[in-house]
Amino acid sequence: MSFGISAKTRKLLKQHNIVLKKSLGQNFLTDAHVLQHIVDAADLDEESGVIEIGPGLGALTEGLAKQARKVVAIELDNRLIPVLQDMFADQPNVEIIHADALKFDFAQLITEKFGACSQVHVVANLPYYVTSPILVKLLESSLSLTNIVVMIQKEVADRILAKPGSKTYGSLSVFAQYFSEPSKVVQVPSHVFVPRPQVDSMVIKLSIRTVAPVPVENESFFFQVVRASFAKRRKTLLNSLSSSLPFHMEKTRLEQVIHSIGIDPNCRGEMLSMNSFAQLSNVLLRERDGG
Known part of the structure; x- marks a missing residue:
């Protein structure tokens, strides 16, 4: 050729x-x-x-x-x-x-x-x-x-x-x-x-992909959470999300929510798998919507 x-x-x-x-x-x-x-x-x-x-x-x-x-x-x-x-x-x-x-x-x-x-x-x-x-x-x-x-x-x-x-x-x-x-x-x-x-x-x-690899309740919100998690790469996941989430959430409550799904709030975003991001975005979505 x-x-x-x-x-x-x-x-x-x-x-x-x-x-x-x-x-x-x-x-x-x-x-x-x-x-x-x-x-x-x-x-x-x-x-x-x-x-x-x-x-x-x-x-x-x-x-x-x-x-x-x-x-x-x-x-x-x-x-x-x-x-x-x-x-x-x-x-x-x-x-x-x-x-x-x-x-x-x-x-x-x-x-x-x-x-x-x-x-x-x-x-x-x-x-x-x-x-x-x-x-x-x-x-x-x-x-x-x-x-x-x-x-x-x-x-x-x-x-x-x-x-x-x-x-x-x-x-x-x-x-x-x-x-x-x-x-x-x-x-x-x-x-x-x-x-x-x-x-x-x-x-x-x-x-x-013809099927999403992880269960995500709101795709747009999922990517907002992902971006927020990496917004301040040198900071912990808790601190990065606390300052970059697309809605206001008290830091103490945010820490509880992260803990509730088995994620260490003091880790960095780069340690989370896609499945962890899906779990995190789904639980934060429910918090945002009052559920």
């Missing part, structure tokens, strides 16, 4: 007078082995649909199009649209859309474009500065997705994959692991990008 910035692509860039912009997070992957890892991790078949966010120069798009029934590539940089359209002019299963993924209606896209597909996957090489907002948007929108395969900054990937008790475990870990089962695909060194970024990257796969 041919990947990378090909002679054809270079010719198109020159033809369209395009200079790559680092300010747009345009660090294009050129390593064929990593690109193949991404395609393989998506686990596509001839009935699959793929939403690709940030196709850039189309190297990954080319590989996805050979495996999937339909690929819709969403690109923010309008200068790259004619390049991509020229590249895939003879491939009817590839559609290029000029749009901002942060403002895009993915649910409508899935309804309109992927009705004939058995599964829909998201594959993305995200600019570092929009990684978390786009992942949050994709995960909390209840989209009909099978998985998300994404290349992101290694530091963010480590946080998503982190387990309770580790220094990188935080609210993003709980959020991602609530909606999906994350796994590492491959670590990607900075030298395989053009232009070269200052940090390493990692490809991870988020297998979307």
